[in-house]
Amino acid sequence: MSDSGLAIELRALRKVYQKKQQTTVAVDGLDLDVRRGEVFGLLGPNGAGKTTTVEICEGLSRQTSGEVRILGRTWGSGSDLAIRARIGVCLQETKFFDKQTVRETLQLFAACYGRGRSVDAALESVSLAEKASSRQSQLSGGQRQRLAVATALLGQPELLFLDEPTTGLDPQSRRQLWEIVRSFQRQGGTVLLTTHYMEEAEQLCTRIGVVDRGKSIALGTPQELIRSLGAEHVVELEAKDLAGIKDTELGALPSVQSCERSGDKVALKVQSVHLAVPPLLELLRARGKALDGLSTRHATLEDVFVHLTGRQLREEASS
């Protein structure tokens, strides 16, 4: 047993897939620590290596090289069952038994864990008590996902893996799941979460690791990551024929840190809105450009993400 206080310890993790002549490096020397009691968010565009990393942590696949310690133990060293008894897993997409009721499904998982909570308590904790005798086919997407989380919670795990738990759910179901995760954390549980939703990461995660192309490219609390942009606000403006104004001109405006364009829209990352906006309007007027829209907002993790990877997370997700 390790007393390092770490729930997950990844050192120089590497996973290479060899298919015919092609070699794909899914995870490329990843170091990661997840402390006990935190909700750690693993973010990254599709193909960044998130799911591969999570599956290695869950013992579903083996790393090519590097070290993996889960709750102080390593997979394949004779303690696999002992590790599995202490973790809960919610895979990216699982269809449970078609012909079993919610209660029957949970009873099977309950039997797998000697200790653990009762099926009724699990049903209660994910608000599925009134659906206990419905079959899986009669459940909505959100209810199915809650069932999946309930199976993961049955063994009273110390460490919970949630791989994109809210993908495809409506906002209300998503909030219900967040509440379940928060309550699990309040009871001392540790969570490793992957998600495509920045809002979800901001709401739930105590710390976030951003991975891209199998490498860790940023690590910190949501606030730290946003602060790392060096600009906490975003000014977005829309006007016709903005191409006439160069990025360098916009970047030279007071308090502006960076500038990104998409079509007729320009997003400026700024430190102080009140310093940046008046000279910006002045510049536009001088060039005879009529504004179609102007808005300001706080910088979000999404901005961090675009800044770090040059890609929109959700665009990637839907492609």
Add this chain to the structure above:
Amino acid sequence: MNLRIVVAVAKVSFREFWRSPEAVFWTYGFPLLMTVVLGFAFQPKEPEPVPIAVVVARDSDELVTALSRSGRLKVAAMTELDADQALARGRIGALVRGTPTAPIVRADPTRPDADLARLLIDRALVRGDAKDVAHFEPETRPGSRYVDFLIPGLVGLNLLGAGMWGMGFQLVQFRTQHLLRRLFVTPMTRSEFLSGFLISRLLLALPESLVIVLFGVCLWDVPFRGSLVATMLLLLAAALAFSGLGVLVASRAKTIEGVAGLMNLCILPMWLLGGAFFSNERMTGVLRVCADAMPLSWCNGAMRDLMLGDAGVMDIAMPLSLLAAFAAATFAVALRVFRWT
């Protein structure tokens, strides 16, 4: 092995199967239906007359009259073209032309009724409808008819189908919907999972075999002379052997199509050569060697010894231990190569 987990898996698997009416029908209802249909179809009865054709020509009426004297031939006069076609399609056993004194018989010797037709034609032309020289005693005593041969074979076929389809399909289905992956990350071992699965299948397959035996005994007086204990042991060993083969075939398949192909690859040769419909003893050469190496042959042979003979446990010790060994081997390999993902 944790018994609580095994029982939980068995319950889930049993319900999953029992609640799919189609699966239940095709795995268990259909073999029963087949037993009834085949059982009635192969009741002892007068042999059907063999259809032959006489090619219409100048003297052919005479030939038709001569051949029609035999009660065993069904003679039809046809043009040469029609008769050729009828022979090609297998509607007639032989084609005859010429005169009663110099007839020519044409038939395909690989067809089972060709030789019989030829002999009957010969006899009709030589002896007309003269009485049989030998007195014929039709075999109708229970235990010696084809239906008595068939029922033990159907028991084997049923165990084969239930074991393989019953185990294989659901396993692969669970794999495709990522359910096996999900179960893998719980503290459940392969042997706990597969044992639970197996038990749920035995619960259905064993009673059904007994029902087929019971059908035979009650509907057609098929005898049951051997030891009941030995029968139970044989059914169990065979069910385990075929389930083992089913798990092995399904241990890595990733799609339903893939597993269905592999299943057919195992099942079809056994249907043909496993001694369910034809006796292995009448096969020769490589075919015989292959047939005798099939688990279904071991099961069917022993089942016949039990029902038609008066075998006890010791008499079927050989096939029993072969089946048990086969079951152990397939499970051992399946446990090694089984993939959750």
